[in-house]
Amino acid sequence: MSHSHRISRRQFIRTGAAAAASLAIVPRHVLGGQGTLAPSDTLTKAVIGVGGMGRGHLGYPGAVLRAVCDVDRGHLASAMEIAGPGVAGYADFRDVLARPDIDIIHIATPPHWHALISIAAAEAGKDIWCEKPMTRTIAEGRAVVEAVKRNGRIFRVNTWFRFEDRFYGFGTDVRPIKKAVQNGLLGWPLKATVSATTGFDWKFYWIGLTSQRPEPVPPELDYDFWLGPAPYKPYHPHRVHGTFRGYWDYDGGGLGDMGMHYLDPVQYILDKDGTSPVEVWADCPQQHPDACGTWRRIEMKYADGCVIVLDGENRDKNAPFLEGPKGKLFRGFESDIPNLRETLASLPDPEPQTTDFAEAVRTRRRFALNERNGHRSCTLVNLAKIAVQLGRTLHYDPEREIFPGDEAANRLIDQPMRAPWHL
């Protein structure tokens, strides 16, 4: 499992993916020594996990691609094809981290690997661009925050609505909404409803299969490594590529997939980057212990009375996106506040955010969506997942980050990993 094999692209193309198993394993000392350090103004990167989302990361601007890594030789081969010459391929992410000439590690593996690779990358002195959801459990999130902080790394989560991109359904970025809230136009506390009515459609279900007949592992996939910290379960194609989101072991259904996209900007608007809800409630069908199912509604309440509603069925047809005692904001930036736009314009803007990752890496400034607020918004996702799995109202202590007196819920905060992996 932990051979350090580096596969040269030429070899790969010559032999083809099917024959890749017979490739020579190049011993570490052949590669070893000092790599070529990049000129100070050119950042370099590697992408770990080059299946679905990882493909996109190959071309993200800001840094030069030097290496790709995947436990599926098929994925690796086609990523190397796309990447072109000069990009090395690896099967073990630790070999990528060992390369001194790479600055940034993109993590586009399934979520059950995000924390371990983030921590290892931080401890190897790399900066990190991690796919959403940031981590699969709350404890993993905490560990990533610590590791990034201790090692002085720059970290970002790959979701955008907090600082750019049009905020679904509002025809604007998030700034004016934040501005309205921060200048008290809506009053306090606020209720945010996330549904198709308000512009976010929870249409990504990602349902797992509840009964599977095991199948032989395809020769190109190192399934044991793919599972890594996750409990061993017999292989079935639905568990891996493209459909892994349907299983609690690796992700958390539509919540895992889209949750951070939708919830991170809400957390920012509500000014909750430093805390978490105290009460979480879910209405959903009973969940299978392995396969994620659907849910109808989730409500999360903060200590100050702010509430986030995840309306999965789009039941509140007239729900505003934001509702406070003094006013409401609806889809399309409609509002019951007269002359909202005019009033807003003259008010002070929210503090500017650092939104260029390469710039953040060069200047060592914290990125707008970093490990800390990212951990909090991923906690929203993870709290919702736990409420859905347990089907009871949860009480959360946002300081200690535990559920006081709820042992079963606490066991979902920090889930043991399969050896040798651990936080």
Place this chain on the structure above:
Amino acid sequence: MKRVLAVVFAIAVLAGPFLAEDLKPRVSSILERFPAETAAVRDGLCAEILKLGPQGVGEICSRLLPPGGGNDSRARFAANGLAVYVTRPGAENERALFIRALLASLAGSRDKSVASFLLSQIQVAGRTESVKPVARYLADETLAGPAAAALLSIGGPEAARAFLKSLDTAPRGARLTVVKSLGDLRARDALKKLLALAEGGDEGLRRAALSALANIGDPAAGPVLSKVRVAVSFRERAQAPSLYLLFARRLVETGRTAQGLDAARAVLASYGRPEESHFASEALALIVSALKGKALPDLLRAADSPDRGFRAAALELALSIPGSEATAHWVEKASGSGPDVRADIVGMLGRRGDAAALPFVRESLLSRDKLVRLAAIPAAARLGGEAVFPDIVKLVGAAGEEEMPALRAALLGYRGTLVVPECVRILDSTPLPGKAVLIDVLGEKGAREEIDRVFVLVQDPEPAVRSAAVGALANLAGEKDLPRLVALLEKASDGDDVLSLQEAIVSAVRRNPDLMKRADALLELLKNAPPTRKIAILRVLPRVGGTKPLQAAVEEDRSADVQVQSVAVYALSQWPDYQAAAELLRIVTTTKTRKHLLLAVEGYVRIIARANLPNGKKLALLRDLLALPMDEADRKPVLAGIAAVREPESLRLLAGYLENPVLGGTAAAGLLDLASEQAPQERWLSGHETYTVLRRLQTALPDPAEKEKVDKVILERLRQGGFVPLFDGRGLDGWKGLVADPPGRAKMTPAELAKAQAEADERMSAHWRVVDGALVFDGKGESLCAAADYADFELLVDWKIEKGGDSGIYLRGSPQVQIWDAAINPAGSGGLYNNQKGRSLPLEKADRPVGEWNTFRILMIGERVTVYLNDRLVVDNTVLENYWERDKPIYPSGQVELQAHGNPLYFRNVFIREIPRDTIVPEPTEAEAADGFAPLFNGRDLEGWTGDTKGYAAESGKIVIHPELGSGNLYTVREYADFVLRFEFKLTPAANNGLGVRAPLEGDAAYAGMELQILEDGSPVYWGLEPYQYHGSIYGVVPARRGALKPVGEWNTEEVTVRGRRVAVVVNGTTVVDADIDAGGTVDGRDHPGLKRESGHIGFLGHGSIVEFRRIRLKEL
């Protein structure tokens, strides 16, 4: 409460032997209701199971199967439901009972994957008392992982001791798990053994031990951990500093601060090179966390580092040390440093927020070094607020391009009343690039009173000024500015300018709060305008929206100017809402220009997709569109539009175009989209209709890779419908040879049977082979049998024979659903060949010519069989007679066999869905009784019912129909007006019945009252159905949404709410009808006088098929 529970358990335990007989059916009946729709229902079901005592839990666990052994998901839902249920606060007794039963099942479990699942449930609910029994599994290479996970979740010193105890005895693979877990639990007792392993020869174990030692953080591990730096393995070396720092951190955490600091300082001293500076950062972080404010000298020293990463890390740490004394030190440091360091410190001081740093930061605004200025702008704004506003303004005129974003952000951070006058004051005297920023800020701050100034700047010779001004207009323009904006737009040629001006016009229009008059000013400009102006305005109109702009666009659509007309059609095609639908349809039917037709078709489809209409209505509109005359190729967007509506109807509509030479590709793509693996799970997608359509699609595709793709989609959909493949297309796994007949096999001892089976398997492999994904029989030898026995099931199988071929499908080990050459046997295949009392011939001949593939869909429920051949119903719910023992009914379960009859045979696509058998009546819940529901049916007899009491009978808690005795209507004696009715029903294939509501006892209830359709509408025989005939429809009046029914043979739940003129029907949790019966008139074009009735009888309206009802209860409103 506790005492009561204890008594219940005692009874359950005592009553064990008496209950045993009852237990299985009781558990079956509870399991059937899993998974629960809500947490409350789940808790109710779990409480019912726990009432059965440990045996109940044990029975659930006994239904767990290894993966691939069958569908055990209900048992898994139940087991996990219980695990979660018993962890609620205050349920200690139930939790103990559950865990005891779970451990007992674990001890008796022979299959490791089942054991692994049981361990994972102990991980959810287990406590200290589970430690010992679970620890046993640490010695098992396969189960050590799940056992360790359970123990780690339970935690505590007992778990740590258990790991330590198993360390020596565990096999190698498990040892890794044990060592890692000792670290996770900080098991100090394990120190000695771990130290030994850390010096051992096995690299994996060595690294795990080192990691565990670091995690435990006992000083005794110091020497070995510091030695790792010179370790043999590369990975050990790479990991060394992190491990050593983890060790140091643990020392600090456990109060050995001095030792921890020593270790940290050692790392800090030896990792200075840039590529290693993160280790130094980490060491520094530890020092700060241990020393707090006293670490300031360390930080000040670190800030001098030429390595930017390390410096930034130190400055980040500096944020955690507050106080003006520290501020003074930092200011002093910065003053004495070069620009790089100074800039970083200034930035930090801004984030740190101590206003004492302001004078220094403010001074830095004027630094000669750009880096320092850039850092100082946000820092000063943050620390100084409005006090530094003049300083910021002053910079705008002098600063370069790079500082502009920071200055702009700083200016926007102030209130408009402060910023706007200043901007205006210095605007003329400020050169670029500052000037552009000022214009931009005027726009952003909504300085509308300054708009004339901005209009002047739009004419500026400098492009940068011009584009800033055009951009600002969008924020500033009002209705009165429209003439000027339109005039600019008419002349604009630059793409960005056009967009900005359009944006400005739209927002100017929107400024008018009166929705009715919003567009008037703009439309006024359209009147008598020259064509160029008309075109400019028309292009903006869809973004304005509304009735009057729509009318204006329609008028221009009749313009004599060809270009104006084209743009008008374009505008209509881009209309944002349904208002434009009629106009677009008019264009489709009347235009002679193909380009206009295409625009209109695309626009119409887009509008329908977005419209707030029920899916059924959307499809009806698209179907009407398809009926209009146009080139075949122009229908492509319509098909794509249909594929975007997730309904069974869409599937059928698209399937109709599969063979179309022009549209086949679009239809195929649409179908794949509808059914794709990523599409949400909906029942109809797993139904037979989808299966058939996808198989047709597959046949039509030429490319084998695409065929395979469709295979995957089909497989996925069948799986979701509860089917498992009996044949994987690769080998004979899951099949066995034939040993004797069922009576013969029953006489054998297990040993004899095993021997005979081995021989039969040997014979089988000589004659059955897999060729091109099909099971092929060479014509010699015996039948092929599925490895498992099946009771009630639905079987899909494709078969092919050669000329004169003969075969059959044995059900429950018995002959047979006939297969033969229909050219020789004109009755055709599919009949129950060996029936003597009941019908043995198929209802019709549905065979394809010999040499082509045929598809059977066979349902076996109870004693009855239904067969569809190539989607035609050939056997209708007929009793299968026992061929082997003619005096007995068919066996309750048995094997599926593919009959050998001395000629070559081909089979493929074999799938089976097991149908759970219901055996016992679920009791009404207390919650419902409290809510006001009362049973309409007492479960014993038809008391309270009238009508055809011969054809309907009360049997074991159900109302059952015997069509051979009568098939009339069964009504309640009483009449009901407004009510909520809940009931459960089970359908047989193609079954038809109806629920009469507010009906009189005489006449056809569908017209004299209301009939809510009850129909197995997924049956292939009902493909031509009208939507108002689907299950749940108010027959002939309101169509229902289809696709909510469960597969045939399973129980469905239905809730009917009749309140005044409103009727709602919810099937299995999905609302299929929610309608005002006065709203739409009838859809079947017939008179329904019964709709006017205010009350009447409730009844079941027979149509000659077998249907069962149970749990019928009602609440009057």
